[in-house]
Amino acid sequence: MKMNKRIYLDHSATTGTKQEVLEEMLPVFTTNYGNPSSVHSFGRDAKKLVDQARMRVAKALGALPEEIFFTAGGTEADNWVLKGVAYANKNKGNHIITTAIEHHAVLHTCEQLEKEGYKVTYLPVDSYGMISLEDLKASITDETILISIMYANNEIGTVQPIEEIGKIARERKIYFHTDAVQAVGNVKIDVKAQNIDMLSLSGHKFYGPKGIGALYIRKGTKILNLILGGGQERGRRAGTENVPGIVGLGKAIELATENIDSHNEKLLKMRKKLIDGVMEKIPYTRLNGHPEKRLPNNANFCFQYIEGESLLLNLDMKGIAGSSGSACTSGSLDPSHVLLAIGLSHEIAHGSLRLTLGDDNTEEDIDYVLEVLPEIVQRLRSMSPLYEKVKGGK
Ligand SMILES: *Cc1c(COP(=O)(O)O)cnc(C)c1O
Numbered sequence: 018m019k020m021n022k023r024i025y026l027d028h029s030a031t032t033g034t035k036q037e038v039l040e041e042m043l044p045v046f047t048t049n050y051g052n053p054s055s056v057h058s059f060g061r062d063a064k065k066l067v068d069q070a071r072m073r074v075a076k077a078l079g080a081l082p083e084e085i086f087f088t089a090g091g092t093e094a095d096n097w098v099l100k101g102v103a104y105a106n107k108n109k110g111n112h113i114i115t116t117a118i119e120h121h122a123v124l125h126t127c128e129q130l131e132k133e134g135y136k137v138t139y140l141p142v143d144s145y146g147m148i149s150l151e152d153l154k155a156s157i158t159d160e161t162i163l164i165s166i167m168y169a170n171n172e173i174g175t176v177q178p179i180e181e182i183g184k185i186a187r188e189r190k191i192y193f194h195t196d197a198v199q200a201v202g203n204v205k206i207d208v209k210a211q212n213i214d215m216l217s218l219s220g221h222k223f224y225g226p227k228g229i230g231a232l233y234i235r236k237g238t239k240i241l242n243l244i245l246g247g248g249q250e251r252g253r254r255a256g257t258e259n260v261p262g263i264v265g266l267g268k269a270i271e272l273a274t275e276n277i278d279s280h281n282e283k284l285l286k287m288r289k290k291l292i293d294g295v296m297e298k299i300p301y302t303r304l305n306g307h308p309e310k311r312l313p314n315n316a317n318f319c320f321q322y323i324e325g326e327s328l329l330l331n332l333d334m335k336g337i338a339g340s341s342g343s344a345c346t347s348g349s350l351d352p353s354h355v356l357l358a359i360g361l362s363h364e365i366a367h368g369s370l371r372l373t374l375g376d377d378n379t380e381e382d383i384d385y386v387l388e389v390l391p392e393i394v395q396r397l398r399s400m401s402p403l404y405e406k407v408k409g410g411k
Contacts, residue, residue: 026386037264045264053249067264075233078273083236083251088252100126114166119173139354140156147177149216174314229266287379290383294386301320304320305356319370332393335393
C-alpha cells in the first residue's frame with residue numbers, strides 16, 4: 018500500500034546499523050562488558066575486541082593499527098586534527114588551508130582558531146564543487162602547517178583529487194588531513210598511496226552505530242591531544258572506550274570495504290535512473306555537484322521557483338525521506354554554504370533537494386520517487402506567482 022510506504026533517501030545524514038554489525042555488538046553490552054583497562058579476564062577480553070576492531074579499521078585504510086584512534090565520531094576527529102595540529106605546530110607557523118565547502122565540524126573549528134590568532138584560507142570551489150590545485154599551491158606560505166580538505170562533500174557529493182592534494186602537501190612538507198566521513202564505504206582509500214597524514218571517519222555513515230568514529234594519524238605526526246584524562250588509546254584519547262561502538266565500527270568498516278564494488282554498482286545504476294528521470298520529467302531543474310566525480314549514492318537538485326522546505330514536507334507526507342542542505346543546516350533559514358560556494362543565488366539554493374541512496378533501497382523506490390516528485394514540484398510551482406509568469410511568457 019502506497020500510503021504506508023516509507024522510503025529512506027537520506028543515507029548521507031545517517032544509515033541504519035546492519036544486522037551483522039549489531040550481532041557482533043550485542044554480547045559486548047551483556048556478557049563481554051569488561052573495561053579494556055582492567056587486568057582481569059573480562060578486561061583482557063574487551064581489549065582483544067578493541068584491538069581486533071583497530072586492525073579492521075587499519076586494514077580498510079591501508080594504515081597500521083597503531084595509527085588508528087577511536088573517537089566519539091567524525092566531529093570529534095575533525096576537531097582533534099585542527100586544534101591538535103594548530104597547537105602542536107605553533108612554533109612552525111599559524112596558517113591553515115581548508116575549503117569553503119567543508120562540514121561545519123571543520124569550518125566552525127577553523128573559525129574558533131581564527132579568533133585565537135590563526136590564519137585560515139578557505140579555498141573556493143568551481144561550479145561543480147571542485148577545488149583548483151593551482152589555487153591550493155598558490156595559497157601555501159612558509160607559515161602553512163596544515164591542509165584540511167574533505168574527501169567527498171556531504172551535500173553535493175563531489176569527490177576531490179585527494180591523491181594530487183596529498184602529493185602537493187608532501188612536497189611542501191605540510192600535514193594533509195581529509196574528512197573522509199562520506200567517502201568510507203563509497204570510495205577506495207589508501208592513506209599511504211594517497212599521502213594522507215590524518216583522516217576522519219564515522220561509524221553511522223557506513224551502516225555502523227552512531228557516536229563512534231576514528232582518526233587515523235600517520236606515525237610521527239605532531240598533534241596535541243584533545244580529550245584529557247586517563248591513558249586510553251595509548252595515552253592519546255582519554256575516556257573508557259566505547260567498546261560496543263568500537264566493535265560495531267570495526268565490523269561495519271570491514272563489510273563496507275569488502276562489498277564496495279557490488280555496493281557501488283548497485284547504487285550507480287539506481288542513481289542514474291533517479292537523475293535521468295528527474296531531469297527528464299521536471300523542467301527548470303539543475304543537478305548540483307560534479308557529473309562524474311561524485312559519490313555513487315548522491316543526487317542533489319535545485320528546482321527553480323520552489324522552496325526546499327515545503328518540498329521536503331510534501332515528500333515526507335508521501336513517505337519519502339530526503340534532505341535539503343545538510344542535516345545540520347536544516348532547521349535554519351540560511352541556504353547551504355555549499356550551494357552558495359558553487360555560485361548559486363540564495364533564491365535557487367533555497368529550492369534544493371538531496372536524495373542519498375543506500376544499500377536498503379530498490380529500483381521500485383526510485384520508480385515511486387519518479388512518480389511522486391514531479392507531481393509535488395508541479396503543485397508547489399503552481400502556487401508560485403513567479404513561475405506562472407515565466408510559464409506565461411514562454
Ligand atoms: C556526518 C559528517 C561529519 C560528522 O560526523 P559525526 O560522526 O556525525 O559527528 C563530519 N563530516 C562529514 C563530511 C559528515 O558527513
